[in-house]
Amino acid sequence: MAPADKAEGARPGEFRLIEEVFAPLASGAAGAFALKDDAALYRASTGWETVLTVDAIVAGVHFLPDDPPESVARKLLRVNLSDIAAKGAVPKGYLLVTAWADDTSFDWIKRFASGLAEDQERYGISLWGGDTVRTSGPLMLSLTAIGELPQGTLLARGGAHPGDDIYVSGTLGDAALGLEVLRAKLDDLSPEDRAQLVRRYREPEPRCSLGPRLRGVASASLDISDGLFADLGHLCGQSGAGARIEMDRLPLSDAARRAVEGQPELFQLIVGGGDDYEILFAAPPEKAGQVAAAAAEASVSVTRIGEVRETDEGVKLVDRAGQPIPLKQLGYRHF
Ligand SMILES: [Mg+2]
Incomplete structure (x- = not known):
C-alpha cells in the first residue's frame, strides 16, 4: 500500500493506518510482505488458472451513508466473491483501494477493517495489497478479488444450449x-x-x-x-x-x-x-x-x-x- 499522504489529521496518517489497521489483514499471506513491499507475490497452484474481478463503490451511490461500516466492508468483499464463485473459482485473496472522504472517521475505518477481518476468516482469504488515499469527494472503495480454478474449467456466460x-x-x-x-x-x-x-x-x-x-x-x-x-x-x-x-x-x-x-x-x-x-x-x-x-x-x-x-x-x-x-x-x- 503506497501511502499517498503522510499528514496527520483527525485520523492517523496513511502510514499508521496501513500499519495498524490494514497490515493485520495481510498476515495470512506470506506473499503480501505485511504490505511493506512494492507489490505482492502470488504463485498459482500447478495446473490452475487465476480468475480476477474488481468492483468499486461510492458513498451515497452504492451504499447509504449510515450503513454500518462492517456491512459496507462485507458487501464490497462479497459482491466480488460472488463473481468468483459464479465462475466456478475458489477465492484466494484480494487487493483493496480506499479513498477516504474528509469526514471518514478513524472509528469508521477500524469498523470497516473489522468487517473485512471477519469475512477473511469466513472465506479463507487474505488482503494482499492495495492503496489508500484521501479524496475531497465522497468515500470510494474498490476491491479486486483473486480466485483459482483448474485450467479450462471456468463457467462462462456463453455455454447454454436450448433444452438446458x-x-x-x-x-x-x-x-x-x-x-x-x-x-x-x-x-x-x-x-x-x-x-x-x-x-x-x-x-x-x-x-x-x-x-x-x-x-x-x-x-x-x-x-x-x-x-x-x-x-x-x-x-x-x-x-x-x-x-x-x-x-x-x-x-x-x-x-x-x-x-x-x-x-x-x-x-x-x-x-x-x-x-x-x-x-x-x-x-x-x-x-x-x-x-x-x-x-x-x-x-x-x-x-x-x-x-x-x-x-x-x-x-x-x-x-x-x-x-x-x-x-x-x-x-x-x-x-
Ligand atoms: Mg457478476
Missing part, C-alpha cells in the same frame, strides 16, 4: 425488498421480516461453496447483480439462446412472499430488482442429479426455474398454464 434447464441458488428479490425497507417502505411487514430483508441487502451471501461444485456440471453461469431478467438476458445473449422462466417456480423467502402477497406489484423487484448475488446457471437435463448433489454438498438451495430455448423465442416469463406474462405488466422497466 435453468437454475438459481437461494431466493430472489430479498435484497431489492430490503432496500425498499431502508427507504421507509413495506412498513406493514413484521420487524423480523424487515430486518431479514435489510440484512440480505447489506450482506449478500456469495455462493462460494456452490460455484466450484458446478464445474463440469453447469453449461453457463453468472451471478445476479442487475436482476434476474437482466442477467438472464446477459446469459442468453452470450449463449445465443432464448429462455422460458416459470413464474410459479421462482424461489422466494418467507419474508419476500409476505411482502409480495401484500403488494403484488412488488413482484417486479423479484425479477428485476437486482443485488441478489445468487448464481444463475444452466445445465443439461441429464446433469440434474449432479446439480442436486452439488446443492446438497454445498448446503445451498438450488431451484430449477425454467428452460433454455431457441434464440428466436426470446426471454419469457410464463404462468402456470404456459402463457407469457408481459414483463411490462409487472412494472418491469429495464427490459
Whole structure:
C-alpha cells in the first residue's frame, strides 16, 4: 500500500493506518510482505488458472451513508466473491483501494477493517495489497478479488444450449425488498421480516461453496447483480439462446412472499430488482442429479426455474398454464 499522504489529521496518517489497521489483514499471506513491499507475490497452484474481478463503490451511490461500516466492508468483499464463485473459482485473496472522504472517521475505518477481518476468516482469504488515499469527494472503495480454478474449467456466460434447464441458488428479490425497507417502505411487514430483508441487502451471501461444485456440471453461469431478467438476458445473449422462466417456480423467502402477497406489484423487484448475488446457471437435463448433489454438498438451495430455448423465442416469463406474462405488466422497466 503506497501511502499517498503522510499528514496527520483527525485520523492517523496513511502510514499508521496501513500499519495498524490494514497490515493485520495481510498476515495470512506470506506473499503480501505485511504490505511493506512494492507489490505482492502470488504463485498459482500447478495446473490452475487465476480468475480476477474488481468492483468499486461510492458513498451515497452504492451504499447509504449510515450503513454500518462492517456491512459496507462485507458487501464490497462479497459482491466480488460472488463473481468468483459464479465462475466456478475458489477465492484466494484480494487487493483493496480506499479513498477516504474528509469526514471518514478513524472509528469508521477500524469498523470497516473489522468487517473485512471477519469475512477473511469466513472465506479463507487474505488482503494482499492495495492503496489508500484521501479524496475531497465522497468515500470510494474498490476491491479486486483473486480466485483459482483448474485450467479450462471456468463457467462462462456463453455455454447454454436450448433444452438446458435453468437454475438459481437461494431466493430472489430479498435484497431489492430490503432496500425498499431502508427507504421507509413495506412498513406493514413484521420487524423480523424487515430486518431479514435489510440484512440480505447489506450482506449478500456469495455462493462460494456452490460455484466450484458446478464445474463440469453447469453449461453457463453468472451471478445476479442487475436482476434476474437482466442477467438472464446477459446469459442468453452470450449463449445465443432464448429462455422460458416459470413464474410459479421462482424461489422466494418467507419474508419476500409476505411482502409480495401484500403488494403484488412488488413482484417486479423479484425479477428485476437486482443485488441478489445468487448464481444463475444452466445445465443439461441429464446433469440434474449432479446439480442436486452439488446443492446438497454445498448446503445451498438450488431451484430449477425454467428452460433454455431457441434464440428466436426470446426471454419469457410464463404462468402456470404456459402463457407469457408481459414483463411490462409487472412494472418491469429495464427490459
Ligand atoms: Mg457478476
